[in-house]
Amino acid sequence: METIHIFHTNDFHSHLEHWPRIQEFLQRKKKQSQVQGEDLFLFDIGDFIDRWHPYTEATMGRGNITLLNQCGYNAVTIGNNEGVNLPHDDLDHLYDEAKFDVINANLYQKNGHYPDWVKPYKVYRTTEGTRIGVIGLTARFDHLYGLLGWGITEPLEELKKWLEPLKKEADVIILLSHLGIKDDEYIAEHFPDIDLILGAHTHHFLEKGKLVGRTLIGAAGKFGYFVGHMTLQVNEKKEIVHKEAILYDFQDIPPLENEQEQIQDFLEKGKELLNEKVTVLKEPLIHDFFHETNFSKLLCKALRNWCQTDCAMVNAGLLLGSLSGLVTTYDLLKICPHPINPCVVELTGEELEKILEETNGEELPHKEIKGLGFRGTVLGIFVYDGIQFRNNQLFVNNHPLEKNRTYTFALPDMFTFGHFFKEVLPQKHKKYFLPEFLRDLLKWELEKQQ
Secondary structure (H helix, E strand, O other): OEEEEEEEEOOOOOOOOOHHHHHHHHHHHHHHHHHHOOEEEEEEOOOOOOOOOHHHHHHOOHHHHHHHHHHOOOEEOOOHHHHOOOOHHHHHOOOOOOOOEEEOOOEEEOOOOOOOOOEOEEEEEOOOOOEEEEEEEEOOOHHHHHHOOEEEOOHHHHHHHHHHHHHHHOOEEEEEEEOOHHHHHHHHHHOOOOOEEEEOOOOOEOOOOEEEOOEEEEEEOOOOOEEEEEEEEEOOOOOEEEEEEEEEEHHHOOOOOOHHHHHHHHHHHHHHHOOOEEEEOOOOEOOOOOOOOHHHHHHHHHHHHHHOOOEEEEEHHHOOOOEOOEEEHHHHHHHOOOOOOEEEEEEEHHHHHHHHHHHOOOOHHHOEOOEOOEOOOEOOOEEEEOEEEEOOEEEEOOEEOOOOOEEEEEEEHHHHOOOOOOOOOOOOOEEEOOOOOHHHHHHHHHHHHO
16 A cells, blocks of 8 residues: 655645745655655645735745755646736746656647647656546636736636546546636536645645545645645555545644744845835925825826826825835835736716715725735725815816716726625726836836826
C-alpha cells in the first residue's frame, strides 16, 4: 500500500504575515514524508499574489514567485488576481524564474496557442510509479482577459477535451480549480473520473473535505488561515482505496523565533522599491469616510478626466488615509490599495437619477464590503464630479438633467459586478479601462497638477 500526501494552499492574496510560519510548516512536512518514504506534492490554486502588498506591487508579483520557489511547490494554477490584475507583459513574465509548473487549460494567447509558460496538464510520478495527472482551470472573465490581450475559454469544455488523454496517462487525476465551490461540486458530480478537486476563488474552506460521488473536494479558505492536506492510499494495482482531507489552522502552527522580522522585511523591501517621488503637496489631501473632502473630490475628478465622461462618481471609502508633503508611489498604494479599474457606462438621465437617488440613502455609506477588489472597510459617502444638487434638482455640468438624454458616467468597476444598483447597471454595456487601477489615476492627476 502506497501513501501519497497532497498539500495545497489557495487565495493567499499576498498576506505575507502568514507566510514564514506556513513555509516552515510545509518544509517540515516534506522532511517528515521523506523520512517515512512517502511522496508529497504541493500545489497552489491561484490568487497567491495581490497587489495591495508593497512587496507584490513593487515586484509585480515576481517576489511572490520567489517565495513559492523557496518552498518547493510542484505546480500552481492562476487566479484572477494573477490573470486580470497584472498588465499583459507582467503576467507573461511573472513565471520566468519559476521552478514549478504553471498548469491551466483555459488560458490562451490571442493567437489560440498556450503561452510558453503554461501547460494544460502535467503527469507526475511517485517513487512507486503511480502516475498523478494534474489539470488546472481558472475563472472565466472573458471581457477583462480580452482587454489585457489574453484569450480565456469555457473551463468545462477544456476539461472535457483534456480529461480524455489524461485518463489514459494517469492513475490518479487531480483538478486545480480556481472556479469556486459551486463549479467544483458540479464538476465532481458530472466528471467522476476526477479523484480530487483542490478548490479556490470563493474563499470557502472544507475542514474534512467534501465527498461528492467518488470525488473528494478540498479547499483552504483564504489569506493563509489554513493549509490543506489530502492523503491517498493506493494499492499495487494503482487504485485509490482510501482518501481523506484535513485542514491545518494557522493558529495551531507554532510561530517562528524570527517571524516578525521576516514579515517586516517583506514590507520594508516593498516600501524601499516604491520610494519614488510623485509630488510635493502644498496643502494636505484630507480623508474622511463620511464627508466630502478635497481628496475624494480629486479622485473623482481624476476618474472623470481619465475616462473623458460627462460625469463621474466614487465612494469615499476607496481612500484609506490622508496625504501631506512629499508623496511617493508607496503612499498612493497605502491609501488606495484596491485592484479596482475605471469603468464607463452610458445611461439615460432617468437611469442616472435612479443611481444617484440610491447613493444618497443613509444606509449605503455605512455598508461594509468584502471582495469585488475592495480592500477597505466601509463604502463611505458618494462623491461626484460633473453632477450638482440644487434645490432638490439634479444638474449635469450645470445644466438641468434631461431624462431622455444619454450621459457617459464613470465609476469604479466594483459597482458593475451585479451587487449594486441592480435596477440599472447589470444589463448595461460596460467599458472597462485596464490595466490602470484607481491609484494610477491618482498618480496621473497629481503629476499633472505638479
